[in-house]
Amino acid sequence: MKLFSTPPVLSGKKNKKRKKLLKAQRKALKRADHPFESDKAADCRGVVLSNRAYLSVLSEVYSRDPLETGGIFFGNVKNAVWYVAEASDPGVYTLHTRAHHEMDNNYHNHIYPVLSRLYQHGLCLLGLWHRHPGSLDTFSSDDDRTNHSFAEVIGNGAVSMLVNLDPTARLTCYYLSKNGEYRTVPVMVGDKYFAGTGFLELTTSEALLKNKDRLQAEIFDPEEA
Numbered sequence: 001m002k003l004f005s006t007p008p009v010l011s012g013k014k015n016k017k018r019k020k021l022l023k024a025q026r027k028a029l030k031r032a033d034h035p036f037e038s039d040k041a042a043d044c045r046g047v048v049l050s051n052r053a054y055l056s057v058l059s060e061v062y063s064r065d066p067l068e069t070g071g072i073f074f075g076n077v078k079n080a081v082w083y084v085a086e087a088s089d090p091g092v093y094t095l096h097t098r099a100h101h102e103m104d105n106n107y108h109n110h111i112y113p114v115l116s117r118l119y120q121h122g123l124c125l126l127g128l129w130h131r132h133p134g135s136l137d138t139f140s141s142d143d144d145r146t147n148h149s150f151a152e153v154i155g156n157g158a159v160s161m162l163v164n165l166d167p168t169a170r171l172t173c174y175y176l177s178k179n180g181e182y183r184t185v186p187v188m189v190g191d192k193y194f195a196g197t198g199f200l201e202l203t204t205s206e207a208l209l210k211n212k213d214r215l216q217a218e219i220f221d222p223e224e225a
């Protein structure tokens with residue numbers, strides 16, 4: 001249940017690093033335990049962030065301000081709505097400037113199963129988010145490459161959200177389709193929009209005990225990366 005097979009992003013040479021990251025990202029969802037439950041060929045007509053996901057994004061953005069930062073979206077898709085239950089921070093071994101950031105792949109390999117196992121439906125990789133300087137709410141060519149690598153891994157397009165502080169937090173959400181076309185999609189915040197999906201339902205202690213073998217098997221060991 002590993003997302004990325006690369007070492008922490010700060011080690012190694014940049015090009016080599018990027019190549020490895022792209023390769024790892026392409027492989028990532030093939031290893032995931034939880035494919036989309038419905039809408040196998042889902043499009044995206046909107047994105048919903050849980051209260052927790054939204055607060056995770058904001059707290060990370062504020063703690064790095066004015067530097068760029070970002071993270072990954074985990075959740076589920078139903079009726080072409082992409083429900084983000086969890087938004088990660090970038091991790092431990094990260095890089096931040098005003099116009100660039102790099103995330104920690106080992107960290108994401110670790111927290112993906114750790115978070116996913118808490119939910120009855122598990123979690124899928126849905127995309128990513130990052131902060132942009134000033135009011136810039138369009139992608140750089142590097143962003144574009146990253147978005148495409150996520151779309152390829154997810155196999156169903158990818159959601160990529162930008163956060164601007166100009167000066168209050170403003171969210172701009174894009175969907176990169178399977179055909180490689182971008183479009184902005186509405187983004188809504190609130191657990192109430194998850195009503196009827198069950199996507200915020202937590203697992204139970206009984207279910208965890210029953211799945212103990214799987215829990216033990218899926219813990220990411222960087223030594224084996």
Ligand SMILES: [Zn+2]
Pocket residue numbers: 130131132139140143
């Ligand atoms: Zn960017």
